[in-house]
Amino acid sequence: RVQARPFVLVLSKEDLNSGYDDNGAYESSDFDDFGESDSKSEEELDPGSCRPIFEPNASAFHAASPQYYSGLHKILAAASKGNTILMEEAVSEIDSSASSGDPHAQSMMGFVYGIGMMWETSRAKSILHHHFAAEGGNMQSKMALAFRYLRQNMYDKAVQLYAELAVTAVNSFLVSKDSPVVEPIRIHIGTE
Numbered sequence: 001r002v003q004a005r006p007f008v009l010v011l012s013k014e015d016l017n018s019g020y021d022d023n024g025a026y027e028s029s030d031f032d033d034f035g036e037s038d039s040k041s042e043e044e045l046d047p048g049s050c051r052p053i054f055e056p057n058a059s060a061f062h063a064a065s066p067q068y069y070s071g072l073h074k075i076l077a078a079a080s081k082g083n084t085i086l087m088e089e090a091v092s093e094i095d096s097s098a099s100s101g102d103p104h105a106q107s108m109m110g111f112v113y114g115i116g117m118m119w120e121t122s123r124a125k126s127i128l129h130h131h132f133a134a135e136g137g138n139m140q141s142k143m144a145l146a147f148r149y150l151r152q153n154m155y156d157k158a159v160q161l162y163a164e165l166a167v168t169a170v171n172s173f174l175v176s177k178d179s180p181v182v183e184p185i186r187i188h189i190g191t192e
Helices: 013-018 059-064 066-081 084-099 103-115 123-135 139-151 155-172
Strands: none
Touching (some): 066 103, 103 139, 123 139, 139 155
């Protein structure tokens, strides 16, 4: 069931009499508190994303972490076929990449240990892998740790990670620098 929420629009007589000035000379800082943000590509914002394994033209991703993406491909193939031997091989390959310091592989190993995918479940190893992955800039691990901290009432750590994620989210909006985010719209004043 959908319900409309009531709202009140308060306008002064001065607002109504001043009219609408459409000279387009608005500064973006008048409309938001974020200032000018540098828009970044998805690859820069989340370089360890699993999205490239589903896209045919994602060779730039694979060049950055070939062992990690090879392991991801094997995990997907193993899950599709129900092949446990291939799954063990894939997890071992990602573990090897995580041991060499790849933050995205460390994040995946945090996930593997967290759910016990082909390996024994270990909360401590999961948190450890997510910690190092988050330190390396992995967004998924930052989200996982922030949620864990929030659930454990460790609010300072949770807020710090959520703040970093919020900055990334704001930077991910591709806003044109030519027009403001908010545009004023004239409200009807009497009959026209």
